[in-house]
Amino acid sequence: MxxxxxxxxxxxxxxxxxxxxxxxxxxxxxxxxxxxxxxxxxxxxxxxxxxxxxxxxxxxxxxxxxxxxxxxxxxxxxxxxxxxxxxxxxxxxxxxxxxxxxxxxxxxxxxxxxxxxxxxxxxxxxxxxxxxxxxxxxxxxxxxxxxxxxxxxxxxxxxxxCGVMAGIGAAINTGQVGRGDSVAVIGCGGVGDAAIVGARLAGASKIIAVDIDDRKLDTAKSMGATHTVNSLTTDAVEAVRGLTDGNGADVVIEAVGRPETYKQAFYARDLAGTVVLVGVPTPEMTLELPLLDVFGRGGALKSSWYGDCLPSRDFPMLIDLHQQGRIxxxxxxxxxxxxxxxxxxxxxxxxxxxxxxxxxxx
Known part of the structure; x- marks a missing residue:
């Protein structure tokens, strides 16, 4: 009953x-x-x-x-x-x-x-x-x-x-971060920090955390970020480029879901790099980018819905990694x-x- x-x-x-x-x-x-x-x-x-x-x-x-x-x-x-x-x-x-x-x-x-x-x-x-x-x-x-x-x-x-899977999956499943890759994560809340964990797990050599809150950047560093950028005081795009030999990151994960941070992600990636949108926008938001820049930069622009996960495969795997002490x-x-x-x-x-x-x- x-x-x-x-x-x-x-x-x-x-x-x-x-x-x-x-x-x-x-x-x-x-x-x-x-x-x-x-x-x-x-x-x-x-x-x-x-x-x-x-x-x-x-x-x-x-x-x-x-x-x-x-x-x-x-x-x-x-x-x-x-x-x-x-x-x-x-x-x-x-x-x-x-x-x-x-x-x-x-x-x-x-x-x-x-x-x-x-x-x-x-x-x-x-x-x-x-x-x-x-x-x-x-x-x-x-x-x-x-x-x-x-x-x-x-x-x-x-x-x-939800959040941890979305972030880890954005790095591993959607962004397909590989060993030695450079990764930037814009927005270091729960999902962004999970993306940092995923990038570290995948073997990224450089993980750049970007946020406007120093407290969040400190947490991001404890999660595995190798560098931090406060975009209130520093140009995030120039900072990411400066940390990647002027090229931009191989994978940039946008974990905020706002047009302005998406543009940062777009221009902070390497020419053939990948942008992953995992932050959730609201219905009224719109994005404007020069189409020539979209064409000229190549690479991939992806959206990550639930970290492109398959729960029956990914949940038990991540639990195992947790029990092994790897995350x-x-x-x-x-x-x-x-x-x-x-x-x-x-x-x-x-x-x-x-x-x-x-x-x-x-």
């Missing part, structure tokens, strides 16, 4: 979030109910709250989560009750033209639970990225559940569900908080005080 749990909703554009009672239906065919153990506070959740994604309020926020499968619906065979899982927002369909061409990381028909979670009065909720995990339990498609080693702490494992996922967790602290966590995020706040459940 349906369950009632506590969850955090965004009731309207720029309105404070609040904790409400959420009704979770029994899982239908292809669905699973997951008891959430931890969920990171991601900037995408703030985008939802601000109306930067769409206007389908009210939203049930939260998507960067780990927990235990509680129950499954008819026909579910990939997970069973008791499995420890990281939730993902790329549940590949296996049937679209990308999947059939052997490129499931670009699946064009990823799926979510068919049923809607609601408020007590029956108001349907829009779960953030099809997940809605700032809640004690949530309903998802079973394909959104990726099994990983339960020995890993939930607050660490859950980060793979420190725990370094991304600044603080653990309660369900009622999400609004304050957004404020701390906006001020640049945290890398990741993570909601944990007893």
């Amino acid at each position: 349906p369950q009632q749990v506590r969850g955090v909703i965004a009731p309207g554009k720029d309105e404070p979030v609040r904790v409400e009672t959420i009704v979770i239906p029994d899982p239908g065919p292809g669905e699973a109910v997951v008891k959430i153990q931890a969920c990171g506070v991601c900037h995408t959740d703030l985008h939802y709250k601000q109306g930067g994604i769409n206007d389908e309020f009210p939203f049930l926020l939260g998507h960067e989560a780990a927990g235990v499968v509680e129950s499954v619906g008819e026909g579910v065979t990939d997970v069973t009750p008791g499995d420890f899982v990281v939730l993902n927002w790329r549940a590949v369909c296996g049937q679209c033209r990308a999947c059939l061409r052997g490129r499931p990381q670009y699946c064009f028909d990823t799926h979510n639970a068919r049923q809607r979670m609601t408020l007590l009065d029956g108001t349907e909720l829009s779960p953030a990225l099809g997940i809605g995990a700032f809640a004690e339990k949530t309903l998802v498609a079973s394909g959104q559940c990726t099994k990983v080693d339960p020995a890993v702490a939930p607050e660490v494992a859950g980060l793979l569900g 420190d996922l725990a370094a991304f967790v600044t603080e653990t908080i309660g369900l009622g602290d999400v609004e304050q966590a957004f404020a701390r995020m906006h001020e640049g005080d945290v890398l990741r706040s993570v909601v944990t459940f007893a």
Whole structure:
């Protein structure tokens, strides 16, 4: 029978979030109910709250989560009750033209639970990225559940569900950083720092972190950046060129999602270099570049959606690397908080005080 749990909703554009009672239906065919153990506070959740994604309020926020499968619906065979899982927002369909061409990381028909979670009065909720995990339990498609080693702490494992995967994947999967490459990362929040970790893991020889906040640059250096540039006081393009023998970086990862920082990335790359956009822009943003420069510089301009990841492949791999001590996922967790602290966590995020706040459940 349906369950009632506590969850955090965004009731309207720029309105404070609040904790409400959420009704979770029994899982239908292809669905699973997951008891959430931890969920990171991601900037995408703030985008939802601000109306930067769409206007389908009210939203049930939260998507960067780990927990235990509680129950499954008819026909579910990939997970069973008791499995420890990281939730993902790329549940590949296996049937679209990308999947059939052997490129499931670009699946064009990823799926979510068919049923809607609601408020007590029956108001349907829009779960953030099809997940809605700032809640004690949530309903998802079973394909959104990726099994990983339960020995890993939930607050660490859950980060793979979005920001950390997006950043590491932007470097390794999308940017295809190779041994000896020079890499610049513009924007050193959670995603940017994860891109730095990914570049280091791939064997980059020079990793240049660019931001306007010295605190973030210090953190970036602890994550593996070899050089830092404060673009408030220094021309970022000239600085990156100066650190790469006047050429520009082989790969530049833009982790902000703004036209001005994208232009910096475009001109800070080597002539045949690659720009990777992993920062999420808002709908009203536009970009203007001289077409001759786009033509004349060659190379590649790429967008990285979820780090071009395949959760079933990449999540367990990164957990293994964490357990081997080759990457420190725990370094991304600044603080653990309660369900009622999400609004304050957004404020701390906006001020640049945290890398990741993570909601944990007893």
